[in-house]
Amino acid sequence: MSELPQLDPERQKKAKEYARLRRRLFVIDLALAGGYTLVFLFSGFTTSLAAWAFQVSSNYYLALAIYFSAFALGYGVVQLPLEYYGGFILPHHYGLSTQKLSGWIKDQIKGGILGLVLGTVVIEALYLSIIIVPGWWWLVSGIFLLFFTTILATLAPIIILPLFWRLTPIPDPELVKRLENLAAKAGTKVQGIFTIDLSQRTTAANAAVLGLGRTRRIVLGDTLYKDFTPDEIETILAHELGHQVHGDVSRGILVQSILTFGGLFLAQQLLNWSAPLLSFSGPEDIAAFPLLALILGGFTVATIPLGNAYSRWREKMADEYALEITGYAEAFISAMTKLADQNLADADPEPWAELILYSHPPIKKRIALGRKYLDAESKSIGQATA
Numbered sequence: 392m393s394e395l396p397q398l399d400p401e402r403q404k405k406a407k408e409y410a411r412l413r414r415r416l417f418v419i420d421l422a423l424a425g426g427y428t429l430v431f432l433f434s435g436f437t438t439s440l441a442a443w444a445f446q447v448s449s450n451y452y453l454a455l456a457i458y459f460s461a462f463a464l465g466y467g468v469v470q471l472p473l474e475y476y477g478g479f480i481l482p483h484h485y486g487l488s489t490q491k492l493s494g495w496i497k498d499q500i501k502g503g504i505l506g507l508v509l510g511t512v513v514i515e516a517l518y519l520s521i522i523i524v525p526g527w528w529w530l531v532s533g534i535f536l537l538f539f540t541t542i543l544a545t546l547a548p549i550i551i552l553p554l555f556w557r558l559t560p561i562p563d564p565e566l567v568k569r570l571e572n573l574a575a576k577a578g579t580k581v582q583g584i585f586t587i588d589l590s591q592r593t594t595a596a597n598a599a600v601l602g603l604g605r606t607r608r609i610v611l612g613d614t615l616y617k618d619f620t621p622d623e624i625e626t627i628l629a630h631e632l633g634h635q636v637h638g639d640v641s642r643g644i645l646v647q648s649i650l651t652f653g654g655l656f657l658a659q660q661l662l663n664w665s666a667p668l669l670s671f672s673g674p675e676d677i678a679a680f681p682l683l684a685l686i687l688g689g690f691t692v693a694t695i696p697l698g699n700a701y702s703r704w705r706e707k708m709a710d711e712y713a714l715e716i717t718g719y720a721e722a723f724i725s726a727m728t729k730l731a732d733q734n735l736a737d738a739d740p741e742p743w744a745e746l747i748l749y750s751h752p753p754i755k756k757r758i759a760l761g762r763k764y765l766d767a768e769s770k771s772i773g774q775a776t777a
Contacts, residue, residue, distance in 0.1 A: 395762075396725050398754075402732040403739075409485050410737040414744065416477045421692060423473060425685070427466050432669075432681035441678035451522075451677075452515055458677050459514050463507055474499070482593070487735055490592040498592075501554055513539065514680075521675045528674075529655035537648045541603070544640065548602040548610075556587040561611065566621055570609055570628055576716060577632040584609040586616050595734040598624070600631040603640065619729060622722035626713050627730075633712030639705045646701055654690040661686050695747065702750040710752070710760055720765035727757045 431437050440461055444454040479495050482488035490498075516535045520528040543551075552558065561567050561584050574581050582605060589597065589612035596615035602608055609628060616624070634640060662674040662683060671679040714723055731738045731754040738754035745753055752760075 395721065396728045398728055398738055398758075399732045402735065403737070405485060406731070406735045406737045407740075409481075409487075409735050410740060410744070412481060413477070414748065416473065416481075417748075420470070420473060420477075423470060424466070424688065427469055428681045428684050428688070431462065431465075432685070437678045437681050441676075444677065452519070455515060455518055455677050456511050458680065459511055460507060462680065463510060467503055485735055487594055488592065489590060489594060494592070498555060505551070505554070509543075518675065518677075525674070529652065529659045533648060533652040533655050536651055537644065540644050540647070544644065545603040545606050548606050548608055552587070552601065552610075556589075557591075558585040558587055558610070560584070561586055561616065566624065569621060569625055573625060573629060573716070574609065574632060577629075577636050579632055579635045580607065582606065582608050584611070586611050586613045589614045590617075596730060597734075598627050598631060600628070600635055607635075614733070618733070619726060620722065622717075622719050623726035623729065626717050626719050626723040626726050629713035629717045630709045633709035633716075634705070636712060637705065637708055639709070642705070643702075646698070650694050650698065654687050654694075657690055658683055658686045699748065699750050700746075703752050706751045707760070710757055714761065714764045718768070720761050720768055724758050724761040724765065727754050727761065730754065 441454070441458055444457040444461070447457055448454050478499075479488065479490070479492065513536065516539075517528070517532045520531040520535070524531050567584050570584050571581075579600070581600070582602075585608060587610055589595065594614060595612075596618060597612045598615050599610050600607060601610055609631075611624065611628075615627070619627070659674065662679065665682060666673050666676065666679050669679070669682065671682070673679075674683070710723075714720055717723075730736065736754055738758070740749065740753055751757075
């Protein structure tokens with residue numbers, strides 16, 4: 392057995408600094424979103440904006456789109472300095488970003504337009520259900536969001552991903568064959584194996600299995616493809632395929648939908664009670680949108696630990712699957728160590744941070760899992776040769 396790589400103490404020191412700063416930005420972002428919405432609601436500006444939207448168009452749904460667009464664009468302007476610092480300045484300071492300012496601005500514009508379009512579709516569907524089935528709009532909206540999320544997950548690799556990244560078939564036939572065999576062993580059909588040009592934006596490495604059904608494909612960041620060995624790449628992809636084997640994509644959509652149903656049901660109850668108190672005509676009143684946003688936003692924040700706990704459980708199962716199907720415990724440990732140092736991931740965060748904010752087990756626990764499998768392999772070999 393070769394000597395296993397160790398985490399770089401200097402990189403981990405920086406990783407802890409970076410993680411602390413990211414957590415502070417997360418809290419500031421939440422406070423900014425809540426403060427913006429509260430000011431919008433209690434300053435009376437929401438009523439003025441809704442009245443202006445109806446002046447522009449007497450059509451309810453067009454006025455809703457105008458109102459929502461103005462609300463979202465206003466928040467985008469308010470949030471821009473924080474987004475610039477957290478998404479551009481900070482990653483450059485820690486050597487994680489390779490993107491030029493012009494490229495970052497283009498991404499912000501494209502992401503903003505995409506988010507506005509998708510958000511408008513969701514808001515229009517939600518308010519349509521409020522008007523058509525006022526007693527059951529939470530259920531109808533939840534069902535719509537379930538189907539909408541599934542469609543987006545299916546179309547993302549062929550419509551959304553190419554808006555931001557360039558996909559290129561992997562030129563290494565031997566690696567392609569290994570990954571195809573791995574996918575076949577996992578019983579997962581994929582429509583190609585590609586690299587994406589992560590290096591144009593970041594030094595971090597990543598990989599994924601994206602899409603559903605006929606759009607499912609394996610995607611490797613070029614930073615992973617160039618810097619990791621075939622065995623390491625195989626263990627990382629085996630983890631991603633583990634999610635496919637365990638049905639984690641559909642399970643994740645279902646779990647998120649259950650949370651969404653809960654949030655929408657709570658929103659219906661609170662809106663019915665609070666809208667008249669704030670002089671709104673009812674949940675269908677466009678001017679009451681900030682109230683809806685506060686309720687749903689608060690519910691989302693409150694359930695983050697629950698969603699992350701579920702995610703960590705499924706991610707651990709995917710790690711176990713990767714170790715079992717490949718048998719490459721050393722490569723798994725090496726890959727996790729490289730990812731921690733290259734991506735500047737805090738391998739051993741504070742317990743409270745892990746409990747609340749981590750969707751994956753910390754790298755230190757993942758390495759420990761790999762060592763457990765490696766020790767079991769060594770013990771088994773020792774018994775066989777005794």
